[in-house]
Amino acid sequence: MLDADTVYIPLDRWIQTAIEWIALHFRPAFRTVRWPIDELLNLIEGGLQATPPLLFILIFALLSLWLAGRRTGVFTVVALFVILLLGIWEPTMTTLALIATAIVICVIIGIPIGILCARSDRAWRIVRPILDVMQTTPSFVYLIPVVMLFGVGTVPGAVAVIVVAVPPLIRFTNIGIRGVDRELIEAGIAFGATDRQLLWEIQLPQALPTILGGLNQTVLMAMVMSVIVAMIGAEGLGLVVLQGLGRLDVGRAAIGGIGIVLMAIILDRLTQAVAERDPKKGSPFARLAGAGRMIMGGRGRGADTATSTPADSKN
Amino acid sequence: MTNRIEIRDLYKIFGSHPQEALKLVREGKSKAEILDEASAVLGVNNVSLSIPKGSISVIMGLSGSGKSTLARCVNRILEPDAGQILLDGEDITTCDQSTLREIRRRRMSMVFQNFGLLPNQTVIDNVSFGLKLRKVPQAERYRKAGEMLETVGLSSWGSHLPGELSGGMRQRVGLARALATEADVLIMDEAFSALDPLIRTDMQDELLRLQHSLHKTVLFITHDFQEALRLGSKIAIMADGAVIRDGTPQEIVLDPQHEYVAAFTRNVDRARLFDASSVMTAEPVDHPGGAGFVIDGDGRVTGWRGNESDPPSPDFISVSPDTVLLDIAAKAAGRKGPVAVVDDSGRFQGKITESALLAGIAGTSEPQNKGRAHA
Numbered sequence: 001m002l003d004a005d006t007v008y009i010p011l012d013r014w015i016q017t018a019i020e021w022i023a024l025h026f027r028p029a030f031r032t033v034r035w036p037i038d039e040l041l042n043l044i045e046g047g048l049q050a051t052p053p054l055l056f057i058l059i060f061a062l063l064s065l066w067l068a069g070r071r072t073g074v075f076t077v078v079a080l081f082v083i084l085l086l087g088i089w090e091p092t093m094t095t096l097a098l099i100a101t102a103i104v105i106c107v108i109i110g111i112p113i114g115i116l117c118a119r120s121d122r123a124w125r126i127v128r129p130i131l132d133v134m135q136t137t138p139s140f141v142y143l144i145p146v147v148m149l150f151g152v153g154t155v156p157g158a159v160a161v162i163v164v165a166v167p168p169l170i171r172f173t174n175i176g177i178r179g180v181d182r183e184l185i186e187a188g189i190a191f192g193a194t195d196r197q198l199l200w201e202i203q204l205p206q207a208l209p210t211i212l213g214g215l216n217q218t219v220l221m222a223m224v225m226s227v228i229v230a231m232i233g234a235e236g237l238g239l240v241v242l243q244g245l246g247r248l249d250v251g252r253a254a255i256g257g258i259g260i261v262l263m264a265i266i267l268d269r270l271t272q273a274v275a276e277r278d279p280k281k282g283s284p285f286a287r288l289a290g291a292g293r294m295i296m297g298g299r300g301r302g303a304d305t306a307t308s309t310p311a312d313s314k315n
Numbered sequence: 316m317t318n319r320i321e322i323r324d325l326y327k328i329f330g331s332h333p334q335e336a337l338k339l340v341r342e343g344k345s346k347a348e349i350l351d352e353a354s355a356v357l358g359v360n361n362v363s364l365s366i367p368k369g370s371i372s373v374i375m376g377l378s379g380s381g382k383s384t385l386a387r388c389v390n391r392i393l394e395p396d397a398g399q400i401l402l403d404g405e406d407i408t409t410c411d412q413s414t415l416r417e418i419r420r421r422r423m424s425m426v427f428q429n430f431g432l433l434p435n436q437t438v439i440d441n442v443s444f445g446l447k448l449r450k451v452p453q454a455e456r457y458r459k460a461g462e463m464l465e466t467v468g469l470s471s472w473g474s475h476l477p478g479e480l481s482g483g484m485r486q487r488v489g490l491a492r493a494l495a496t497e498a499d500v501l502i503m504d505e506a507f508s509a510l511d512p513l514i515r516t517d518m519q520d521e522l523l524r525l526q527h528s529l530h531k532t533v534l535f536i537t538h539d540f541q542e543a544l545r546l547g548s549k550i551a552i553m554a555d556g557a558v559i560r561d562g563t564p565q566e567i568v569l570d571p572q573h574e575y576v577a578a579f580t581r582n583v584d585r586a587r588l589f590d591a592s593s594v595m596t597a598e599p600v601d602h603p604g605g606a607g608f609v610i611d612g613d614g615r616v617t618g619w620r621g622n623e624s625d626p627p628s629p630d631f632i633s634v635s636p637d638t639v640l641l642d643i644a645a646k647a648a649g650r651k652g653p654v655a656v657v658d659d660s661g662r663f664q665g666k667i668t669e670s671a672l673l674a675g676i677a678g679t680s681e682p683q684n685k686g687r688a689h690a
Contacts, residue, residue, distance in 0.1 A: 187431035189392050191445040191496065192420030201448070205435060 023148050030149050037101060037162075038155045045097035053084050056093075064266070068273030075269070079262040088240060088259045095236035095263065098154060098229075099222045102161040106218050110166045111211065114173020115199065124174060131167045139164050139225055143232050157226070157234025165222040172214020176207030212275035219271045223264045237263070319500060319532040320366035320389065325398035327381075327388050327556075330355025333396040346555055358384040359395070360556035366500075366549075369530040371522075373547030374558075375579075377538055381556035386504050386536045390423050391415055402500070420449050424493035428505035430485045432477040438488050439464065439473035445496035456495075463491040466525065483514035487521070494529070501533045508537065519545055540579040544568075544588060552576050564588065586641035586676045591634050594675035595656045595665030607666070608655055614662040616655050633657045636664055640676050643667065 023030075048056070057080045065073035083092050117124040142160050150156035180203050188202045204211075230238030237259045244253025328336045328349075336355035339348065346357045359381045366372045376382040387393040389400055391407065399406050407418060424445060432441045439460050440447075446456035464470045467487040477485050486506060493501055503522075507515045519542065526533065537543055543550045544564045551561035552575075560567055560576045568588060571577035599616075600607025609618045609627040618627025633655045634643050647654055647669070654667040 181431075183427050183429050183431040184433065186387075186392050187425070187427060187444075188448075190390055190419060190423075190425035190502075191448055191492075192416045192418075193448050194416065197448055201444075202433065205433070 019145055019148050026149075034150055034155055034159070037105065037158050040104060041097060041101040041155060041158055044100050045094060048093040048097050049090065053080075053089055057081065057084070060266070064270055064273075068269050072269045072273065076266050079266055083259050083262055086255050086259065088237065088255055091236045091240050091256070092259050092263060094154070095226050095238070095260075098158055098161060098226050098234060098236055099219065099267070101158050102165055102222045102226075103215075103219060105158075105162050106166045106169055106222070107215070109162070110169030110214075110218070111173050114170045114211070114214075115177060115204075117170065117174040118177035118203075127170065131170060134163065135167050139228055140231075143229070147232050152233035154234045154236070156232055157229030160229050160232070161222050161225040164225040165218045168217035168221060169211075169214045172217065173207065173211050176210030176214070177203045179210065180206040209275060212271070216268065216271040216275050219267050220264065223260070223267060227260055317368050318365040319368040319403060320534070321399075321401040321404075322362055322364040322366075322385075322389070323399040323401070325359055325362045325385070325388060325400065326357075326396045327359035327384055327393060328355050328396045329358050337396055357381075357556050358393075359388060362398075362553075362556075362558050364551055364558060364561065366532060366534055368532050370548040371526060371533040371535055371546050372549045372551070373535045373537060373543040374551050374553060375537055375540055375543040375547075376553035379555075380553040382536045382538075382553050383504055384556075385553070386502050386534060389502060389534060390419055390425060420445065421496060422498050423500040423502065424496050424498040426486070426489045426493045426501065426503040426506040428509050430477070430482075430489045430509075432485060432488055432492075434476065434478055437474050437476060438469065438480070441477060441488055442473075442491045442495050444492055449496070460491070460495055463495045464488075466494065467491045467521070481514075482510050483518060486510060486518060490522075490525075494525075494531075499532055501531050503533060503535045505536055505538065507542065508539070515542070522546065540583075544583065552579070565593070584641075585678050586644065587639050589640050589675055590636065591638045591640070591643060591654075591656045591667060592636040592664070594640065594671045595636075595667045596671065597665045599663060599666060606653075608653075608663060610663050616657060616661070616663050619653055619655070631655055633661075634667075635659070640672060643672060644676065647672065 051059075057077060060080060061073055061077045064076040083089060113127065117127050139160075142163055146156050146160045146163075150159050184202055184206060185198065188198045193201060226234070226236060227238035227241060230236065230242040237256050240256030240259070241253050244250065244256060326337060326340065328340075330336055330353060332353060333355060336349050336353040336357070339353055340357060340360065344352070346360070349355055349357055362381075362385060364372075364374075374382045374385060384393060388395040391400075395408055398408070400408050402418065402422065407415065410418070433444070436444075439457060442460035442463055443451075443456035446459060451459070461470065461473065464473055467490055469484060469487055469491070472480065472484065472488075477488060480488065486509075489506070493503075507518045510518060522533075523546065525531075533546075535543075535546055537546075547564060549561065550564055550567055551558045552567070552573075553559065554575055559573050560571065565588070567576060568580045568583050568585070571580045598607075599610055604623045606621050607619070608616050608631070609620060611617050616631070616633065618629050619631040620627050631653055632643075632646050632650060634646065634657075636656055636658065643654060653669075654672070656664040656667060658664055
């Protein structure tokens with residue numbers, strides 16, 4: 001008979017050994033991975049903490065007014081003043097820096113992987129089960145290997161946030177590009193587009209609303225995870241909540257919670273506004289696409305978006 | 316007439332093992348057997364076709380006949396599995412990707428059923444799309460695109476988005492985009508099929524008008540036989556992936572050869588398709604001494620008489636050789652007198668008797684001469 005006390009698969013010990021082995025032998029690799037995240041995080045956080053709160057509120061108010069309209073603009077101003085007056089401005093900025101860092105890296109990793117998956121069925125067959133596992137694994141579980149490989153603190157926290165937040169962006173990029181109207185692709189090919197032109201002129205612009213929808217999901221995942229990573233020493237609003245819990249200080253924990261909710265709503269509204277923007281209204285949507293092309297597009301395309309003709313400004 | 320495109324023994328098979336299926340095809344197995352044995356669908360089955368330079372050739376077939384597949388093989392959006400496609404004598408099925416790209420950029424363009432316009436780009440940007448891919452500078456491509464928009468009558472719509480235009484206008488944009496690259500070969504895949512009937516007729520007129528001055532080599536795909544008659548100088552009819560009949564509209568209507576083709580030609584309005592030259596007889600006089608036209612030394616008709624002893628009467632009807640039967644009937648109705656067919660300078664070409672006219676319209680006798688199509 002099978003006696004579960006004596007006969008069992010020692011998977012736990014295998015994993016433990018494997019992680020320890022990786023941590024021991026690949027430390028330089030993980031230091032290298034850590035470095036850009038560290039730099040980016042410090043840069044963003046330095047910038048945010050150095051910005052006077054009132055100036056920050058003004059910038060965010062204008063941004064949300066421009067992107068999402070008056071209602072969201074008003075909400076943003078009120079929410080940010082509440083955060084300021086609750087005395088949690090500093091941890092809020094830390095959390096924002098953590099999220100921003102994670103988002104930037106998610107975009108850099110996620111969109112190219114998504115594009116690859118959309119263009120190659122084989123790549124998608126490999127990536128898809130990995131994403132399934134990543135998205136069904138409880139986010140807590142990521143914390144331990146992250147600590148063992150990257151240590152504790154805000155930077156390892158950012159790593160965990162990235163791991164949790166990147167899957168939706170990959171999925172949406174893949175779906176968006178695969179969903180582009182077949183006739184548009186044929187039109188591109190029929191007029192002699194190279195693979196690259198097909199991607200930049202047709203697939204990405206057409207898939208952009210879907211990709212931005214994915215970005216919205218990624219932002220929300222990052223927000224949620226940014227709280228959880230307080231458990232491995234990441235600073236920010238999560239830490240406020242964690243400290244409140246530790247001291248049984250319900251008030252303090254609640255304040256942290258309010259800050260998280262307000263930030264989450266602001267970020268959600270802003271990213272959603274960008275994603276759902278009607279391209280016909282001539283708009284941030286298009287400008288964002290243009291900017292995206294300028295940043296990532298490579299040679300010569302900047303000129304197209306910079307020289308604005310009457311026809312162009314609608315575009 | 317020189318051929319711009321020659322399609323030779325072309326096959327296109329959809330399935331995971333096309334070469335295996337191809338072997339079955341060459342063993343003479345039917346479409347159903349191939350689907351059964353190789354789980355492959357025979358899209359284009361041994362098609363050979365010539366597309367003459369500077370005129371509109373129509374491929375007509377019902378859905379599933381393989382007509383769009385064939386069109387997509389011509390510019391290799393779909394890769395044919397066997398056979399050749401010669402563009403000006405050069406086989407494009409074997410050329411490499413960059414050569415193919417150059418051909419698509421400069422020598423062949425395409426118009427799509429649902430227009431295939433980029434919804435987030437303005438009309439002028441859509442029209443200049445092909446030039447942009449070719450890296451033509453913006454000012455230059457806008458100038459060219461502007462010209463093309465004028466050609467299709469949309470010059471004031473350049474800064475609008477396609478979504479703001481009606482279907483007919485959108486397809487004009489699609490047409491302008493195809494013309495902007497100055498490609499000589501235009502593949503038009505069901506280009507007017509998504510339009511309302513009235514707009515469709517408009518667009519057919521527009522295409523004929525443009526073709527009158529541009530003389531492009533047009534490969535026009537349609538499921539509408541009337542449209543095929545109206546536009547095509549040559550028509551190829553496809554069924555089950557194969558061309559079952561091709562020729563001029565008259566040849567096909569006069570002699571369908573297939574029951575399948577006859578089903579389309581049965582309802583053709585012959586009165587509009589055939590012209591005077593197809594029913595006229597060349598002899599001015601019925602029989603020596605009988606009724607007939609009097610012709611002077613220059614070949615001009617001076618009159619008509621019932622028999623040799625009558626004085627010539629000026630009471631007759633004259634039509635040009637390309638007047639369609641319907642118009643001749645309208646002219647002849649309510650007037651006594653025979654019909655003379657005369658050329659531009661008034662020279663006698665032939666005469667049309669009442670019975671020949673009626674027989675031509677009813678399709679009960681084969682017209683003596685093969686005239687031009689007037690659909």
